[in-house]
Each structure stands twice: as C-alpha cells, then as structure tokens.
Amino acid sequence: MAEATTSKRKPAKKAATKSTKSTTTAATDNKAEAKTRFNAALEEAKAGAAALKDEATGRAVAYRDQAKGKSQDWASDAKTKSRELATEGKTKASDAISSLGKVVGDNAGQLDDRFGEKYGDYARSASRSLQETAAKLDNKSVDEIGEDAREFVRKSPGLAVGLAAVAGFMLARMFGGSRD
Numbered sequence: 001m002a003e004a005t006t007s008k009r010k011p012a013k014k015a016a017t018k019s020t021k022s023t024t025t026a027a028t029d030n031k032a033e034a035k036t037r038f039n040a041a042l043e044e045a046k047a048g049a050a051a052l053k054d055e056a057t058g059r060a061v062a063y064r065d066q067a068k069g070k071s072q073d074w075a076s077d078a079k080t081k082s083r084e085l086a087t088e089g090k091t092k093a094s095d096a097i098s099s100l101g102k103v104v105g106d107n108a109g110q111l112d113d114r115f116g117e118k119y120g121d122y123a124r125s126a127s128r129s130l131q132e133t134a135a136k137l138d139n140k141s142v143d144e145i146g147e148d149a150r151e152f153v154r155k156s157p158g159l160a161v162g163l164a165a166v167a168g169f170m171l172a173r174m175f176g177g178s179r180d
Contacts, residue, residue, distance in 0.1 A: 094137040101130030
C-alpha cells in the first residue's frame with residue numbers, strides 16, 4: 001500500500017509540474033500581451049501628446065500673430081496721435097513765444113521813457129530775437145526739432161541734464177500743490 005500511495009503521489013507531482021508549466025506559459029503569454037497592450041497605450045499617449053503639442057503650437061502662433069497685428073496697429077495709432085500732439089504743442093509754443101515778443105516790443109517805448117534808451121533797445125533786441133525764434137520754430141517740422149534736441153544733448157550732455165532738472169523743478173513748482 002505504501003507503493004500505491006507513492007505511485008499515486010508521483011503522478012500528482014507530475015500533474016502539478018505540468019500545470020505549473022502551463023501556468024508559467026500562460027503567465028508568460030499574459031505578460032507579453034500586457035507589455036504589448038502597455039506599449040500600444042504608450043504609443044497612443046505619445047501620439048496624443050504630439051497632436052496636442054501641434055495644436056497648442058498652432059494656436060500660439062495664431063495668437064502671437066494676432067497680438068503682433070494689434071500691437072502694430074496700436075503703435076501706429078500712438079505714433080500718429082503723438083505726432084499730432086507734438087505738432088499742436090509746437091504751434092502753441094511758437095504762438096506763445098511770438099506773443100511774448102510782441103508784448104516785450106510794445107513795452108520797449110515805456111522802458112525808453114522810464115529807464116532810458118539803452119533799456120528800450122535791449123527790449124527791442126529781445127523782441128526781435130523772440131520773433132525770430134518763433135518763426136524758426138514755425139518753419140521746422142517736429143522731426144527736425146527732435147533731431148536738433150538730440151544733437152544738443154550729444155554736444156553738451158551736462159548742460160542738457162541741468163536744463164532738464166531746472167525745467168522739472170519749475171514744472172513741479174507750478175503744478176505741484178502746496179504741502180502743509
């Protein structure tokens with residue numbers, strides 16, 4: 001009976017070995033199939049990511065072009081408006097200098113009477129200089145005035161900084177409110 005039990009057990013071992021081999025083969029097949037599916041899913045995800053990247057790049061280019069077009073329009077509008085304002089300011093400044101020259105010239109006779117002919121001549125000379133400056137300003141374009149200003153700054157930057165500081169101080173005093 002011991003042999004019968006032993007013989008019964010041996011086939012059981014063989015059957016177990018065969019089932020382990022079939023389980024191992026099935027596991028290997030399942031593992032290979034899982035790898036295949038995983039690789040397919042990975043490739044699909046890569047393709048989807050590439051498609052999203054292409055779409056995002058296309059949209060970014062479109063938005064950039066749209067923004068560039070709008071910024072060029074705005075820049076053009078700003079240049080046009082600034083040129084108009086600069087021309088208007090030039091005209092007002094020229095008119096103000098001319099008016100000041102006329103006032104000084106009109107008062108030259110009174111200076112002759114009160115302080116002497118020498119001071120009246122100074123006033124007439126100043127009046128002529130103001131009138132000439134106003135005429136020169138009228139005859140120049142805004143671009144020419146800008147180039148003249150650049151040239152002045154190149155020739156004497158220290159004086160330009162000093163004049164800008166004085167002008168800033170005067171504007172601050174004129175337009176600044178009183179501080180208590």
